[in-house]
Amino acid sequence: MNSLIIKQLLLFFAIALIEIFIVSRMEITYLLTPSIYLFFIIQLPIRTPKYQLLLLAFLTGFVFDIIFHTGGIHAASTTLAAFVRILIIPAFLSAEDYDNNIHPGIYTMGTSRFLFFTFILVYIHHFAWFMLEIFKIDSIWITLFKTVLSAVFSVLLIYIIGLLFYKKKRI
Amino acid sequence: MQKLTQLLQRFGFVGFFLILEIIAFVLIYRRNIYHQAVFNNATAELIDRTLGLYTETADYFMLREENKLLAEENARLRAEVASSKYRFYDNKSKLSTPLQAYQFLSCKVVNNTTRQTKNYFIIDAGAQQGVKPDMGIISPNGIAGVVVDVSDNFALCLSVLHIELPVSVQLRKTKDFGSLEWDGKSPFYSNLMYIPTHVEIEQGDTIETSIHSTIFPEGIPVGTIESYTINPDDGYYIIRTKLFTRFTALRYVYVVNYLYSEEQKALENRKPIP
Numbered sequence: 001m002n003s004l005i006i007k008q009l010l011l012f013f014a015i016a017l018i019e020i021f022i023v024s025r026m027e028i029t030y031l032l033t034p035s036i037y038l039f040f041i042i043q044l045p046i047r048t049p050k051y052q053l054l055l056l057a058f059l060t061g062f063v064f065d066i067i068f069h070t071g072g073i074h075a076a077s078t079t080l081a082a083f084v085r086i087l088i089i090p091a092f093l094s095a096e097d098y099d100n101n102i103h104p105g106i107y108t109m110g111t112s113r114f115l116f117f118t119f120i121l122v123y124i125h126h127f128a129w130f131m132l133e134i135f136k137i138d139s140i141w142i143t144l145f146k147t148v149l150s151a152v153f154s155v156l157l158i159y160i161i162g163l164l165f166y167k168k169k170r171i
Numbered sequence: 172m173q174k175l176t177q178l179l180q181r182f183g184f185v186g187f188f189l190i191l192e193i194i195a196f197v198l199i200y201r202r203n204i205y206h207q208a209v210f211n212n213a214t215a216e217l218i219d220r221t222l223g224l225y226t227e228t229a230d231y232f233m234l235r236e237e238n239k240l241l242a243e244e245n246a247r248l249r250a251e252v253a254s255s256k257y258r259f260y261d262n263k264s265k266l267s268t269p270l271q272a273y274q275f276l277s278c279k280v281v282n283n284t285t286r287q288t289k290n291y292f293i294i295d296a297g298a299q300q301g302v303k304p305d306m307g308i309i310s311p312n313g314i315a316g317v318v319v320d321v322s323d324n325f326a327l328c329l330s331v332l333h334i335e336l337p338v339s340v341q342l343r344k345t346k347d348f349g350s351l352e353w354d355g356k357s358p359f360y361s362n363l364m365y366i367p368t369h370v371e372i373e374q375g376d377t378i379e380t381s382i383h384s385t386i387f388p389e390g391i392p393v394g395t396i397e398s399y400t401i402n403p404d405d406g407y408y409i410i411r412t413k414l415f416t417r418f419t420a421l422r423y424v425y426v427v428n429y430l431y432s433e434e435q436k437a438l439e440n441r442k443p444i445p
């Protein structure tokens with residue numbers, strides 16, 4: 001159990017460094033603003049207690065709120081994504097996965113299943129984030145368009161990071 | 172009763188989720204107050220120091236570009252000094268020494284965003300260097316932002332790329348003034364609003380900071396007119412302005428200290444006697 005916590009902490013730091021120094025500094029266009037730190041919430045073991053998952057998501061968002069000076073926008077959207085993860089996870093996993101308490105990932109879920117799962121969560125996270133950030137309903141179409149583009153790009157980045165962090169074996 | 176406990180066990184997490192969301196919304200709502208509380212403490216200082224270290228390393232790769240900008244600025248300033256100006260001397264009234272109204276402090280940007288609709292940047296000068304909230308920030312080629320909060324050695328600044336930071340600007344040719352308001356999209360363009368349609372404008376005209384601002388000196392170049400349309404709602408121009416400052420590569424900036432800002436503000440705030 002202890003080694004799991006240490007591993008997760010190291011992963012969190014690695015993801016935070018990548019987010020702060022690489023992903024958040026990508027200046028492509030205002031329509032493409034990826035972020036990858038949601039990967040930390042996505043990959044938590046599937047039998048993580050619900051309260052713990054929500055609290056972890058809130059704290060993760062809060063850390064990024066402090067770093068990027070955004071009030072509570074990251075915390076609100078990350079908690080929402082964690083809540084959706086609790087709701088949709090039974091649809092994506094079998095009883096066997098539950099028994100093994102897997103970390104959702106490319107090698108444990110299979111590429112297409114993992115990408116679909118990630119896309120739903122990243123999309124919800126990004127949409128909540130953009131809406132809270134701009135706080136205007138009249139720019140909803142541009143926000144939706146921005147969300148789709150950014151979410152696709154984020155999922156691509158998460159896929160690459162997923163390939164880097166995990167070896168091809170069952171945990 | 173047993174059913175109620177069961178229900179709580181199954182759906183209690185929904186309540187917990189709602190509580191966390193409410194906390195997050197309170198944080199968003201109290202954004203500015205919260206900044207002041209958090210920004211002054213040691214954690215924020217540590218984060219900014221780390222980000223500063225990163226910028227320092229990244230700087231070496233930008234030196235060539237930076238040198239070019241500084242050389243250009245030097246050339247402009249050389250043209251401004253007294254010796255390069257021709258002056259009529261009147262024997263009757265001797266020129267008095269002009270009063271110093273503005274001072275500039277050179278500093279470096281340690282963290283900067285351009286992709287949000289509310290962008291901030293952090294500079295490596297703070298209360299100990301004499302930086303105070305409401306001071307302006309200019310870049311070597313244009314305006315950059317306004318200080319909103321300071322810690323001991325750092326200052327948090329609103330970028331001109333912030334949808335809630337209108338800047339008072341004027342047309343260099345006619346001195347008609349309007350308000351520069353960013354639309355939250357491209358970091359290279361902003362919109363100049365409230366110029367009446369009887370004013371003659373042309374593509375390529377220069378826009379500069381206006382005399383009404385207590386933050387920037389008058390005449391700091393802001394950008395050039397790219398195109399313009401007339402707003403059907405209020406009949407004023409909407410002028411698309413290409414900004415001189417390259418916000419995506421903002422590195423060295425100057426803090427503008429207007430020495431009479433307190434005095435001017437005190438006078439503006441003084442209520443007329445009824």
